[in-house]
Amino acid sequence: MSYTKGHMKKNSFYLLIGCVAIALVLIFWEADEIRSPLLIMTAFVVAVALILFARSRVTDLIQDERDIKITEQAMTRTMLVFWVAFCAFSIGAVVQMLQVPTFSRPPPGQHIVTLLSPRLMGFVQLGLLCFMIFLYVGFRVYYARKYGEWDTDEE
Amino acid sequence: MKNKIKVFRAMHDMTQEGLAHAIGVNRQTILAIEKGKYVPSLDLAFKIARYFKVNVEEVFIYDDEIVAESAK
Numbered sequence: 001m002s003y004t005k006g007h008m009k010k011n012s013f014y015l016l017i018g019c020v021a022i023a024l025v026l027i028f029w030e031a032d033e034i035r036s037p038l039l040i041m042t043a044f045v046v047a048v049a050l051i052l053f054a055r056s057r058v059t060d061l062i063q064d065e066r067d068i069k070i071t072e073q074a075m076t077r078t079m080l081v082f083w084v085a086f087c088a089f090s091i092g093a094v095v096q097m098l099q100v101p102t103f104s105r106p107p108p109g110q111h112i113v114t115l116l117s118p119r120l121m122g123f124v125q126l127g128l129l130c131f132m133i134f135l136y137v138g139f140r141v142y143y144a145r146k147y148g149e150w151d152t153d154e155e
Numbered sequence: 156m157k158n159k160i161k162v163f164r165a166m167h168d169m170t171q172e173g174l175a176h177a178i179g180v181n182r183q184t185i186l187a188i189e190k191g192k193y194v195p196s197l198d199l200a201f202k203i204a205r206y207f208k209v210n211v212e213e214v215f216i217y218d219d220e221i222v223a224e225s226a227k
Contacts, residue, residue: 064180066193148187153171 008057016054020047066147074139082132089128093121156194157216160185163207178202 008016024040024047031040055061144150164174171185180199187193188203195203204211 062179062181064184065196065199066184066187067181069193146192148190148192149183151183151186151190151192153186153190 007059008054010058010060013054013058013061017051020051023047070140070143070147070149073143074136077139078132078136081135082128085131086128089124093124157191157218158188159214159216160189160203163209163214167207174203174206178206 024043027043028040031037031043160174164171171189172182175182175185178199179202184193184195188195200211200215204214207214
């Protein structure tokens with residue numbers, strides 16, 4: 001990596017992101033081995049802080065108003081879809097945990113189908129976050145294309 | 156919003172990269188503005204006009220129909 005007076009080049013920054021991602025996967029593995037959720041939670045926060053700090057040090061990464069507009073539009077659309085999906089799952093989980101009484105009892109021997117057990121909520125939340133990332137990438141590609149990101153001309 | 160950035164660049168014998176560097180944006184932003192895919196902010200429009208030492212109305216031409224189309 002090339003550092004000059006605490007500054008960083010764009011490619012070094014991308015390399016750092018890759019290293020941090022690999023480190024996070026290893027820490028996740030270790031956290032699972034030693035049964036310590038706090039380890040991966042702390043590591044994740046530290047990793048995000050490190051990436052944000054490194055990003056502020058990148059010298060050849062120009063983010064102009066068009067980039068900001070693309071990011072804003074993509075985030076707005078992503079949040080619009082995400083909060084509906086997240087609310088639907090959360091409300092479903094809360095209803096299930098509260099065990100809302102029903103007027104008609106199920107016949108003896110028949111089990112009520114539980115879609116969202118509290119133990120599954122972690123996986124559901126992670127799945128929703130992955131869904132959010134895919135949504136964001138999709139919307140970002142759409143708006144980048146709309147605002148001429150991959151256009152070429154004679155120059 | 157129509158614009159004459161390409162014309163002014165040609166008059167000043169300037170590349171998109173050069174103009175982008177001079178006003179602190181990416182080359183793709185200049186290209187997108189020239190092609191009418193992106194309408195710049197007032198701030199950026201004034202920067203471009205001032206760089207060419209002309210009024211903003213000489214570089215950018217407001218067109219109701221085109222603006223309404225791009226807002227969709």
